[in-house]
Amino acid sequence: MPPSQRILAAYEYGLKRLADELIAENEPSDEERAHLLLVTQMAQSLVKAYDAYQLKHAFALNTSQATIEAVEPEERLVLNLTLRSLVDNSLMSPWHARFLSGCLGLKRTVLITGGGNVGKSTLLNALIDLLPKDQRIVAIDDADEGLPALGERSFTVQLKAKRNTPARAGTFRKAADMRPGWVVVGELARREGPVFLETLAAGSSGLATIQTPEPEAALADWLSMGRDTAEHLKSLDPVICHLHRDQRGRPRVQKMVEVTVQDGFLTVTPRNPVEE
Numbered sequence: 144m145p146p147s148q149r150i151l152a153a154y155e156y157g158l159k160r161l162a163d164e165l166i167a168e169n170e171p172s173d174e175e176r177a178h179l180l181l182v183t184q185m186a187q188s189l190v191k192a193y194d195a196y197q198l199k200h201a202f203a204l205n206t207s208q209a210t211i212e213a214v215e216p217e218e219r220l221v222l223n224l225t226l227r228s229l230v231d232n233s234l235m236s237p238w239h240a241r242f243l244s245g246c247l248g249l250k251r252t253v254l255i256t257g258g259g260n261v262g263k264s265t266l267l268n269a270l271i272d273l274l275p276k277d278q279r280i281v282a283i284d285d286a287d288e289g290l291p292a293l294g295e296r297s298f299t300v301q302l303k304a305k306r307n308t309p310a311r312a313g314t315f316r317k318a319a320d321m322r323p324g325w326v327v328v329g330e331l332a333r334r335e336g337p338v339f340l341e342t343l344a345a346g347s348s349g350l351a352t353i354q355t356p357e358p359e360a361a362l363a364d365w366l367s368m369g370r371d372t373a374e375h376l377k378s379l380d381p382v383i384c385h386l387h388r389d390q391r392g393r394p395r396v397q398k399m400v401e402v403t404v405q406d407g408f409l410t411v412t413p414r415n416p417v418e419e
Contacts, residue, residue: 155187181232188222220260223291226269234262234386235396238416242399243384247273250324252349252379256358257386262394263352264329266386268292270350271327281318281347284329285311293327306332315342323347330354333361337369344375358383362402363409373404382414 162183166176224232230240246253247270255263255270271292274280280299282289289301300321304311315335318326319342326342328335328351336353343349355361362383365372380403387397399414 158183158186177232184222184224184228184232188220221264221268221290222262224265224269225272229262229266229269234266234394236416239384239396239399242414242416243270243382244273246382250348252343252381254358254381254383255350255352255386256355256361256383257352257397258356258388259354261386261388263354263386264290266384267327267329267350267352271296274325278325279321279323280325280327281321281323282327282329283311283314283318286329290327290329306330307334311335312338315339318342318347319345325350327351333364334368336361336365337372337375340365340372340375340379341369343379344371349379349381356387358385358400359409359411366404366407366409373407376402376409377404383411 162179165179171179226240229235230237253270255266257263268290271290276296277298282293282299282301284303285305293299293301302314302317304314315338322345324347326347326349328339331339331351331353339351353361383400383402384396385398386394389395400411401414403410
């Protein structure tokens with residue numbers, strides 16, 4: 144094991160041990176414990192990301208450059224957490240998790256929406272982890288590093304292209320030709336909605352994130368862009384899981400809605416959690 148990996152592994156273990164000691168010494172409430180565990184998991188994810196950075200670049204340490212790489216605004220931070228962990232950390236309720244898991248079992252398309260830095264990619268990664276391992280996946284993304292859950296799967300093709308470019312449009316055509324079970328898009332540009340739905344119309348299911356504070360408005364825009372978009376939405380019957388930050392700045396599922404089209408107009412049906 145290279146020296147950097149040995150030290151980083153020890154550091155990651157030390158973070159967990161510190162969290163355990165703090166819990167034992169302070170006897171925190173359930174909410175305080177959840178915050179502590181989330182901070183610990185975030186710190187461990189940062190250690191893992193730095194470890195991957197070192198392995199990829201393999202040059203002498205440069206603290207300032209490594210720090211810039213880690214906090215670059217355009218970089219996507221994805222925590223490799225399970226859906227169960229997201230429930231434990233209060234991003235969603237157990238009902239939300241069961242509903243989303245059921246949607247995947249039925250091969251329903253799920254769109255994860257919300258503003259920036261609310262956990263969309265982390266939730267997308269957790270949903271991918273729930274898909275059966277024998278499912279064929281085509282992933283379309285413009286990030287240098289793919290979603291962690293994709294790297295642990297066979298039967299996966301990853302297509303890289305920047306959003307809103309001719310090459311990006313070509314990736315959707317390639318995905319449709321491959322006829323996978325699932326098409327996963329790291330982040331859909333607003334104008335890519337119609338071509339994404341057209342790709343799924345060949346018989347695939349979809350998982351994607353969309354950065355928007357108003358998902359209904361984004362889908363209404365899609366209807367105005369593509370002549371066949373209404374039929375695609377109607378046949379796919381997608382589910383939207385919308386994330387936001389609550390008053391205390393914590394990522395949360397704000398709402399879950401089912402989408403269809405009737406007489407050319409977008410129709411959304413809220414899905415509210417039952418009492419646990």
